[in-house]
Amino acid sequence: MLQFIIRRLIGLVVIVFIVVVLNFMLMHLAPGDPISILAGVDHPSQTMVNQLRAKYGLDQPLSVQFKRYVGNLLHGDLGRSIIYDQPVSKLIGQRLPPTLLLTLTAAVVSLVLGILLGTWSATELGSRFEGVISTVSYTFYAMPAFWLGLMLMLVFSSILDILPTSGMTSSRHSYVGLMHWLDVAKHLVLPVTTLILIETPVYYRITRTSILQSINSNFVTMLTASGMKESTIFNKYVLKNAILPTVTMFGLRLGYVITGAALVEIVFAWPGMGRLTLDAVFRRDYTLLMGVYLAVSISVGLMILITDVVYAYIDPRIRYE
Amino acid sequence: MHDTMSNSRLPRRESVSTQEVRQSLMRPLNERFIKTWRIFWGHRLGRVGFVGLCILVLIAVFASWLAPYGQSELTADALAAPGAQHLLGTDHLGRDILSQLLYGSRISLMVGFTSAFISAFIGVIIGATAGYYGGWADELLSKVTDVALMMPVFFLILLVLTLFGSSLLYVMIIIGFTIWPSNARLMRAQALTLRERTFVKASRLLGESNLNILWRHIIPNGLQPVIANTTLQMAGAILTEASLSFIGLGDPNLSSWGRMIFEGRGYLTMGWWATLFPGFAIVITVLILYFVGDGLNYIMQPDRRSGGLS
Numbered sequence: 001m002l003q004f005i006i007r008r009l010i011g012l013v014v015i016v017f018i019v020v021v022l023n024f025m026l027m028h029l030a031p032g033d034p035i036s037i038l039a040g041v042d043h044p045s046q047t048m049v050n051q052l053r054a055k056y057g058l059d060q061p062l063s064v065q066f067k068r069y070v071g072n073l074l075h076g077d078l079g080r081s082i083i084y085d086q087p088v089s090k091l092i093g094q095r096l097p098p099t100l101l102l103t104l105t106a107a108v109v110s111l112v113l114g115i116l117l118g119t120w121s122a123t124e125l126g127s128r129f130e131g132v133i134s135t136v137s138y139t140f141y142a143m144p145a146f147w148l149g150l151m152l153m154l155v156f157s158s159i160l161d162i163l164p165t166s167g168m169t170s171s172r173h174s175y176v177g178l179m180h181w182l183d184v185a186k187h188l189v190l191p192v193t194t195l196i197l198i199e200t201p202v203y204y205r206i207t208r209t210s211i212l213q214s215i216n217s218n219f220v221t222m223l224t225a226s227g228m229k230e231s232t233i234f235n236k237y238v239l240k241n242a243i244l245p246t247v248t249m250f251g252l253r254l255g256y257v258i259t260g261a262a263l264v265e266i267v268f269a270w271p272g273m274g275r276l277t278l279d280a281v282f283r284r285d286y287t288l289l290m291g292v293y294l295a296v297s298i299s300v301g302l303m304i305l306i307t308d309v310v311y312a313y314i315d316p317r318i319r320y321e
Numbered sequence: 322m323h324d325t326m327s328n329s330r331l332p333r334r335e336s337v338s339t340q341e342v343r344q345s346l347m348r349p350l351n352e353r354f355i356k357t358w359r360i361f362w363g364h365r366l367g368r369v370g371f372v373g374l375c376i377l378v379l380i381a382v383f384a385s386w387l388a389p390y391g392q393s394e395l396t397a398d399a400l401a402a403p404g405a406q407h408l409l410g411t412d413h414l415g416r417d418i419l420s421q422l423l424y425g426s427r428i429s430l431m432v433g434f435t436s437a438f439i440s441a442f443i444g445v446i447i448g449a450t451a452g453y454y455g456g457w458a459d460e461l462l463s464k465v466t467d468v469a470l471m472m473p474v475f476f477l478i479l480l481v482l483t484l485f486g487s488s489l490l491y492v493m494i495i496i497g498f499t500i501w502p503s504n505a506r507l508m509r510a511q512a513l514t515l516r517e518r519t520f521v522k523a524s525r526l527l528g529e530s531n532l533n534i535l536w537r538h539i540i541p542n543g544l545q546p547v548i549a550n551t552t553l554q555m556a557g558a559i560l561t562e563a564s565l566s567f568i569g570l571g572d573p574n575l576s577s578w579g580r581m582i583f584e585g586r587g588y589l590t591m592g593w594w595a596t597l598f599p600g601f602a603i604v605i606t607v608l609i610l611y612f613v614g615d616g617l618n619y620i621m622q623p624d625r626r627s628g629g630l631s
Binding site for chain 1: 467468470471472473474475476477479480481483484485486556560563564567568569570579582586589590593596597599600603604607608611612
């Protein structure tokens with residue numbers, strides 16, 4: 001098991017390294033020179049140019065530049081944001097927790113909800129209703145997350161006025177303690193619901209399909225014939241086998257959930273990475289954008305790692321691959 | 322003509338022309354296609370999807386005839402609610418929403434097709450090479466594919482488009498270049514199976530070059546799952562393009578559906594129709610592609626009793 005974790009960790013390091021290389025390459029391949037990209041303005045002041053040159057070694061051969069770049073990164077220096085005039089690492093540190101709150105809540109709830117619905121649908125539902133639910137779930141999966149967010153906001157915040165429009169906390173009050181968390185929760189409802197509506201159909205469908213396949217497989221037929229109680233068969237054998245593809249899918253979808261969360265954050269002005277990204281894109285703050293990309297890659301890589309470990313824990317066969 | 326040398330106990334055979342030989346070889350191919358088509362058509366969702374796709378393509382082609390107003394025609398009624406004059410209302414500049422939707426279908430379908438095609442091209446070549454050659458090529462390419470599969474590509478796309486500019490061409494290319502891993506995986510699995518088949522081994526023995534085998538045997542026979550995956554990727558590409566436009570990174574000169582939502586967001590409460598209907602268009606298009614993909618997946622399942630949805 002430990003060997004498995006170590007191997008996955010190495011994989012994570014590889015991914016992060018590739019992201020770093022990509023950032024570096026893009027910085028140099030893009031039109032315009034790296035100085036204007038790092039400075040963010042077309043004619044930076046001479047002091048800024050000198051500073052950048054010293055920090056990144058920009059008039060040295062590429063290999064030296066790359067070493068300097070990686071060296072800076074390892075010291076936690078992701079550069080300085082042009083718009084906010086603060087270190088990128090500090091900005092990301094501020095904005096990452098709200099994003100993780102939104103993303104992980106949505107991801108976990110969708111997974112659980114999808115599994116429950118899929119199981120129920122596979123075992124209880126008649127084929128007529130199943131078609132309806134299937135179409136409904138397909139429809140939600142087909143929606144752009146940001147559009148669904150806008151529509152939900154329109155209905156629940158503007159028209160019905162029962163949920164706040166935007167932000168993470170009420171700007172008019174400053175709560176502490178429990179009230180603060182309740183306030184956050186209230187603001188969390190719409191963004192999280194948007195993401196859940198889009199993600200759940202995936203898990204619902206996979207769970208349903210794999211449970212149906214498990215139920216129809218030979219060993220289950222044999223167990224039924226041998227007289228085992230149906231509930232035992234289901235809980236001990238069918239479920240455990242059926243969960244595996246769902247968990248795999250969960251690992252694969254994590255990248256998408258973060259992306260979807262970024263867009264939903266923009267819609268609801270949630271103070272997370274999404275807003276940061278949007279500003280960086282608009283104002284061409286490349287340093288910030290590269291930092292965000294790196295942070296997101298690391299986050300997703302870590303989450304995939306954890307998912308893989310959980311998967312290996314559930315399915316011992318994986319550990320020996 | 323009765324041959325005086327032939328043995329009269331053997332059945333007499335008429336001479337067969339080359340034409341008839343060719344036709345008899347083609348018939349199995351046509352029959353197989355028709356049989357596959359019948360199975361596809363029996364699948365309810367696939368049927369709906371296919372019809373929908375045809376309608377979409379027709380709309381895209383005949384948009385200029387179907388649209389009541391010009392593509393960027395600014396009428397005098399800005400932000401008019403849906404009504405007789407403008408069936409779906411107008412946006413803040415007075416452009417008819419319905420007409421924009423119809424013209425926008427061209428952009429969406431083009432983005433979908435092109436990105437999916439690029440992705441299929443890259444993915445099939447990488448996957449087939451990895452699966453067929455095996456060895457270190459397989460190890461290397463598989464690692465590359467796995468890494469590319471796990472990286473969150475949306476932010477990479479953002480970075481690239483911000484650095485290089487956001488024309489539609491760049492959007493299509495970068496999307497295509499980031500979604501190929503799933504095709505590579507599918508193709509690799511197919512190549513692994515196919516290379517053990519007798520006809521491939523026979524080709525090798527006959528001395529056909531590996532490249533030839535790849536190109537003429539492995540890839541055409543392994544394309545089926547890739548094709549089904551491609552419809553899903555088209556749907557994904559359309560959603561991605563909409564997301565990029567929503568951030569402002571879509572092509573600013575073209576009113577794609579995503580761009581319409583982006584522009585309509587500023588006056589959401591005053592003119593909800595400018596945001597609602599483009600979203601509907603996206604959802605319907607994506608759904609149609611999902612249905613077609615579902616139908617294509619259904620054709621490929623060896624056991625159709627369990628697991629299928631329709």
